Amino acid sequence: MNASLPTLAPAGTALLSNQVCMIIGAASPRGIGHATARLFAEHGAKIAVVDVAMDDAVREDIRKTIGDGLEANIIGVKCDIQNPVDCDRAVSEVLREFGGLDCMVNCAGLVRSQGMLSISEADYDLVLGVNLKGTFNICKSALNVFKEKGRGSIINLASVAAQRGGGLVGGAHYAASKGGVVSLTRTIAREFGPIGIRANVVCPSMIETSMLDGLSPERYREIVANVPLQRAGHPLDVAGACLFLASGLSAYVTGATIDVNGGSHIH
Numbered sequence: 001m002n003a004s005l006p007t008l009a010p011a012g013t014a015l016l017s018n019q020v021c022m023i024i025g026a027a028s029p030r031g032i033g034h035a036t037a038r039l040f041a042e043h044g045a046k047i048a049v050v051d052v053a054m055d056d057a058v059r060e061d062i063r064k065t066i067g068d069g070l071e072a073n074i075i076g077v078k079c080d081i082q083n084p085v086d087c088d089r090a091v092s093e094v095l096r097e098f099g100g101l102d103c104m105v106n107c108a109g110l111v112r113s114q115g116m117l118s119i120s121e122a123d124y125d126l127v128l129g130v131n132l133k134g135t136f137n138i139c140k141s142a143l144n145v146f147k148e149k150g151r152g153s154i155i156n157l158a159s160v161a162a163q164r165g166g167g168l169v170g171g172a173h174y175a176a177s178k179g180g181v182v183s184l185t186r187t188i189a190r191e192f193g194p195i196g197i198r199a200n201v202v203c204p205s206m207i208e209t210s211m212l213d214g215l216s217p218e219r220y221r222e223i224v225a226n227v228p229l230q231r232a233g234h235p236l237d238v239a240g241a242c243l244f245l246a247s248g249l250s251a252y253v254t255g256a257t258i259d260v261n262g263g264s265h266i267h
């Protein structure tokens with residue numbers, strides 16, 4: 001009954017001071033991962049940007065766009081999360097560079113807009129392979145480190161598609177993969193909570209990234225008209241939720257699903 005209250009960050013302090021954060025899927029300058037990496041760097045984190053699309057040009061770009069004007073240490077690591085060996089290697093690289101790992105945010109993913117009957121086995125394997133198996137792989141690699149330390153925080157990106165049954169941008173394979181990400185994250189929260197590890201999932205909807213590029217202007221307007229906040233989301237809207245979940249502000253939050261959808265799916 002007398003458990004002392006955790007110390008929350010006093011106003012004005014960096015929320016992730018010296019925390020090592022690995023952001024997976026942050027190479028795309030318009031993406032959620034990129035905005036999250038930038039916000040985390042502004043809050044004092046050391047950042048490892050991990051992406052299948054990593055090369056020297058991207059490394060240079062993330063140093064300029066994410067690290068610009070900040071003291072933050074930033075590295076770029078190439079990794080295909082479909083491959084468990086690659087995931088272990090990426091985590092080892094982060095440990096070698098920064099000497100630890102405190103938080104992993106998984107924003108890597110891909111979407112395909114297809115009707116159920118036009119989804120081939122190859123389409124299914126690709127979408128499930130990146131979104132669900134990839135999430136499983138990278139979580140496992142991070143958990144091996146977190147388990148040793150008895151602390152760590154995982155934030156996985158799912159989607160409103162997992163909750164409402166697809167229907168906006170992604171097809172059945174996308175919705176199913178994201179439903180799996182929600183279940184996987186909840187299971188991690190239950191299994192690893194007793195040793196001090198937290199795991200939470202974020203479900204965005206209609207965020208202005210390249211994932212929306214395929215939507216016709218009419219369809220875009222139709223969807224936004226039904227959003228109570230009357231706009232699409234910005235990548236920073238999602239980054240803010242990830243910052244809360246990565247920081248000590250959410251010390252007693254695990255197994256949670258945080259909606260970032262402008263009220264478009266209230267349930």
Ligand SMILES: NC(=O)c1ccc[n+]([C@@H]2O[C@H](COP(=O)([O-])OP(=O)(O)OC[C@H]3O[C@@H](n4cnc5c(N)ncnc54)[C@H](O)[C@@H]3O)[C@@H](O)[C@H]2O)c1
Pocket residue numbers: 024025026027028030031032033050051052053079080081082106107108109110111130134157158159160203204205206207208209210211212
């Ligand atoms: N944008 C939206 O409206 C929206 C809505 C709901 C959920 N989401 C989810 O949010 C996350 C981020 O989406 P985004 O809109 O920023 O997309 P994005 O395409 O901008 O970013 C995805 C990143 O993942 C990387 N990636 C893809 N496959 C990979 C692999 N095998 N290994 C490592 N990296 C890989 C890409 O190179 C890219 O940098 C995704 O999981 C997506 O499903 C997005």
